[in-house]
Amino acid sequence: MFESVGWGEILVLIVAGLFILGPERLPEAAAWLGKGMRKVRDFASGARQQLRDEMGPEFDDFRKPLEDLRQLRNFDPRRAVTQHLFDGDPDPLGLNGTSGGSTKPNGYPVVQSNPLPEPLKPGEKPPVDPDAT
Template sequence: MFNIGWPEMVILVVAALVILGPERLPGAIRWTAQSLRQVREYASGATSQLRSELGPELDELRKPLEELNELRKPLDELRGMTPRGMVTKHLLGGDDSLFSGNFSKPTSMSPGAGTPPPVPELPDPPKPLAHNEKPPIDFDAT
């Protein structure tokens, strides 16, 4: 629920020891434990009362919530990814050679991506100009 680990618990106990003092600390821990137990009992009682009153209608209310959770799953997959990982996965089909610079080995394409599109051939580069030769004029560019 709160996702508190051991280091945080130690810090809380030390802070409580400093703030409350050693005399009042056991009573405060006892009061906190009783309060948490009582809140759990209220929550479980409320859910059992809701189930008993609504019966099968509760399942009908849960269906849209489950559908929303199913829609959230793809977002949860993307949440931990870096921008590079997203580009690699969705635009490049998992081929990370663009970022790693390792073009020698073929990488596997993602399922459904098929074969990569053919690379168009580039025209021959223009020949260098001879000494004192004027470059051609492109009237469309001027």
């Protein structure tokens, strides 16, 4: 429920509560909040159990689409399109033979760049392209 709330946010809430409520009312407010959260959790689990009892085995059929929606959190559109277009072929264009068989983690071949030209020797003039000047 509080997956995205970290310790920093909790600390800020405690300090804000301390300033707003004061040190004498803060423990009562925290106890009230804890009891309220416990009631909400009990209501939710009771409703889930009642629904499971009334629906019987169809409850699992009802939950399957919800589980499928939860799996969409890990959805990677690039991987899905690649698998759909190339049917999971790791080398759809046959480029592994041209790049020495090495691939990047994303599946694309490693392209060897041209080596850098040798540096100029002392006293040597750099080449000039008259069309570029």
